[in-house]
Amino acid sequence: MDVLLWVAQVFLAWICLMAGVSRLRLAALRDTVEVRQAMAGRSIVVWLLLAALDLAVAVALVLPWAFQVVPVLTPVAAVVDAVGTAVVWVRRSGGTGRMLVPSLLMIGLDLLVAVGRWSQL
Known part of the structure; x- marks a missing residue:
């Protein structure tokens, strides 16, 4: 599970x-x-x-957990990114199906990181 979370964190950080x-x-x-x-x-x-x-958010997704310095910032950054992705999707597409799949993928990965890392605190 830890490897999956790291892959998701690095992927999301790269996008941010x-x-x-x-x-x-x-x-x-x-x-x-x-x-x-x-x-x-x-x-x-x-x-x-x-x-x-x-x-x-890109920095907070990886560095706090990697160095165990205020690691609570990692799940918080994932939630902030999920909310930001949802807001951008609604503002750009008006809530229609345009860009729905990539937005849901990002939100899903953000929530995976947030829940997974929060449970490891």
Whole structure:
């Protein structure tokens, strides 16, 4: 079970890391029309805060449990990521079936990590 949790944690951290980095890149290139459309009318401050949250979740999914320094942050980060994924799915698709499978996969992995790591505290 521990190996499965580690694989899920690293996978989710990688996705969060890539989301944070891509948001930072979009924020740096905010003067183009395509980037303004991708930012969906959000201000640059909100966009940078979302990027910082993605990067913080990526770090908190792996490092606290790996070094056993405040390991409770790992399941908390997984729950934060699950809520963030649900919010993004509802906002982008309006709750329709578009992007449902990847969103449910991420939420399921987040909940697996949260429950699995919480039970090991």
